[in-house]
Each structure stands twice: as structure tokens, then as C-alpha cells.
Amino acid sequence: MQRRSSDSVRIAWLDREGAIAELAERARALLAEDPRVLAVGLFGSLARRQALPSSDADLLIALHSHPLARWFDRIPEYAAAFADTSLPVEPFPFTLDELYRLAAHPGFLRTALRDLVPLAGDPAIWRRLAAAEPAANSERGL
Numbered sequence: 141m142q143r144r145s146s147d148s149v150r151i152a153w154l155d156r157e158g159a160i161a162e163l164a165e166r167a168r169a170l171l172a173e174d175p176r177v178l179a180v181g182l183f184g185s186l187a188r189r190q191a192l193p194s195s196d197a198d199l200l201i202a203l204h205s206h207p208l209a210r211w212f213d214r215i216p217e218y219a220a221a222f223a224d225t226s227l228p229v230e231p232f233p234f235t236l237d238e239l240y241r242l243a244a245h246p247g248f249l250r251t252a253l254r255d256l257v258p259l260a261g262d263p264a265i266w267r268r269l270a271a272a273e274p275a276a277n278s279e280r281g282l
Contacts, residue, residue, distance in 0.1 A: 154193045167260035170221045178202045179261030183252040196228040203235045243272040
């Protein structure tokens with residue numbers, strides 16, 4: 141990611157396309173290794189084209205199911221799956237049921253889906269979640 145231009149100055153840049161290709165390759169491998177994984181998508185600054193060389197990659201991971209009840213207890217497992225990538229990765233592993241509950245409200249998931257870049261798996265999952273009507277709008281008849 142960094143290239144030395146002199147003894148005292150370093151110029152750093154982020155190869156966005158290369159980083160996304162690397163993440164997509166690892167995401168496809170994860171899908172092949174873990175039958176619970178349905179889709180992996182990139183969101184955050186890298187997806188929005190605002191990432192810096194020091195940025196991490198935020199990954200939304202859609203799971204069919206998982207034996208651990210709390211999504212944040214699953215983070216170490218999926219962080220390990222991306223440990224060999226050149227960017228640090230922040231995984232957000234949610235089951236489909238959890239994702240649909242999140243999609244029913246404004247906030248994190250709605251924001252993440254706005255710029256999500258599908259990396260592996262079924263991209264229709266992200267479209268269906270984005271199309272899910274928020275509960276607040278349903279209650280108001282919007």
C-alpha cells in the first residue's frame with residue numbers, strides 16, 4: 141500500500157480495486173468453506189470511495205444461521221477468515237433473521253446497504269433487505 145519516494149518522505153495510497161478484488165476472493169473462499177454464509181458485502185468508506193490507506197474494510201456477512209446467539213460473539217471467527225488480507229477487516233456477521241429485524245428500522249443496516257458492494261454469494265439478499273419497508277414507515281402508512 142505504501143511506496144517510498146525518498147528517504148524522508150513516504151507517499152501512501154490505497155489501491156481500491158485491488159483491495160476489493162482481494163476481499164472478494166477471500167469472501168468467495170469463505171462461502172465455499174462455511175455453508176452458513178449466504179453473502180458477503182463491503183460497506184463503509186471503502187465502498188463509498190472515501191477510504192484512506194489507514195482505513196479498514198467493513199464487511200456485512202449474511203448467515204443462514206449460527207450457533208452463537210449474539211452477532212458480536214461471531215466477530216472473531218469471521219475476522220480470522222480475513223486475517224490474511226492486506227487491509228484490516230471489521231466483520232459484521234448477522235443471520236438473515238437479524239438482518240430483516242434491522243432492516244425494519246432506520247439506522248445501521250439501512251446506511252450500510254446504501255453503498256454496499258456485493259463481494260460474494262447471492263446479491264439478491266442485499267436487494268431484498270434494501271427493499272424491506274421500515275416499520276416506522278409502515279405504521280404511518282408511507
